[in-house]
Amino acid sequence: MKEQLKQLIDHIQPLDGQKVEEALQHLDQLTKPPGSLGKLEQIAAQVAGMTGELAPSFEKKAVIVMAADHGVCEEGISAFPAEVTPQMVLNFLHGGAAVNVLARHAGAEVVCVDIGVNAELEHPNLVSRNVRKGTANMAKGPAMTEEEAIQAILVGVEIVDQHVAQGYRMFATGEMGIGNTTASSALLSVLTGMNSEQTVGRGTGIDDERLVHKQTVVRKAIQVNAPNAKDPLDVLAKVGGLEIAGLVGVILGAAKHQCPVVIDGFISSAAALIASRLTPLATGYMIGSHLSQEQGHELLLDEMGLTPVLQLDMRLGEGTGAVLTFSLVEAATKIMREMATFASAGISAGE
Structure with missing residues (x-):
């Protein structure tokens, strides 16, 4: 692999x-x-x-929403329980989430991928590519093996390959996974050398006490796993997430096919940073959609030299900011x- x-x-x-x-x-x-x-x-x-x-024209465009669970939720780092991940996946599939509404507005398809949800999910529109039932608790050991991280990346590439073959020419990154801001903060800390006070934000809306705890968990995960900052795959496997790895594949797949890939918020940008470290050429195919309210997002964008198109004080994820930006990309080509x-x-x- x-x-x-x-x-x-x-x-x-x-x-x-x-x-x-x-x-x-x-x-x-x-x-x-x-x-x-x-x-x-x-x-x-x-x-x-x-x-x-x-x-170019972009009549067919898709937001790829990667969904996965995180073992680090055991540490109490989120305002929401892990059970919300599979519940929200079903919401995506039924068309009821914010990303569904905004994708319909933009004339885009929502492609929901189970790449690591810790539940048995069945739906005719679900893309089932489960690599494992959620990551392990990164505060106690590696989130996943390097082989699993690569497998998840290749899932993202495969999804893009399939859609390009069907005539899709523009993609956006979306995600769902309770605990994934913790993993993204850890990735940012390792890859940039920044401390957790700089990279850890409030995610789903945690209070001050839990924010300090979340910062401590990120430091512990980095200390326990000692990821090699010069090896993006090692970092991704040890303190990343399956949906983040899947989005790395979406970004690399879009770049391979010379298609624009619109990057959403904090988690998507963490995936984009991994992709850019694997090959700086991938950055040329990225369009930064919006500046999230999540604390570390601007740091991530700056690290890649991406300038967000929108500033709407959003922090939802799912691909919401990215699908809003589809319309602006199309406006630019119509000009x-x-x-x-x-x-x-x-x-x-x-x-």
Whole structure:
């Protein structure tokens, strides 16, 4: 499996610099002051570089919601019990969660994947790829083996492969897993050297006392497992999560197929950081969607050089911020396709 992952990483290409330049030149010919559409212009140029097309269309797009449980919930680090994970998966499948509403609004499909839920789940729309029934308690030992982490990554790649074959051209990362902000904080701490006071936030809304406890649990997990910060797979396996690993695969799979992948909040960004450490080329295919209220999110984005498009004070996860950003990515490509140039409109260009 490790060789399969290596082949995938080797397949990822840098953005097409010539197409980026062509897009920037075209944007400057449109009937507006240069750069006046701000981030929309940046997105348009980046997407052109990803796809090799000046104005690609994204009629089929999907948010991949990876769901898994976390053994570290035994430590009492969440305001919600672990049972909420499978309950929310069923909510996704019945179309009742926030991500379902916002995906419908954006004209996107929600693909819900059981990659590590600690329950027996059955539903005709569930993608069942359970690697194991939740991670082990990382405060006592490794969350999973490296082989399981790689297997979960390859699940994410497989899901993207299947959807690209069906005509999907843009993806978003979503997740569900009680305890996953704790794992994400641990990943951020190890990969950046930051302490838990900087990386640990309130997650589902814990109080001050539990926040201090959560910081202690993250420090303990890092101390017990001693993950190698220079080996992203080792870090992911020891203090990560199965849904985080699955999202690493979604990001790498999108990059392999030269498709935009819109990164959601804190947990998705932790997966993005792992993907970027496996291959910096993957970062070129990422679009940061929003700035979460979760404490460590801005630190994660800064680490990858991603600038969020939205700031809506959200901290839900699920892929909600990412699917909202789908519409803005499409708006950027429509600017390229539909807006008149100074020449075509017979308008005098600026100096």
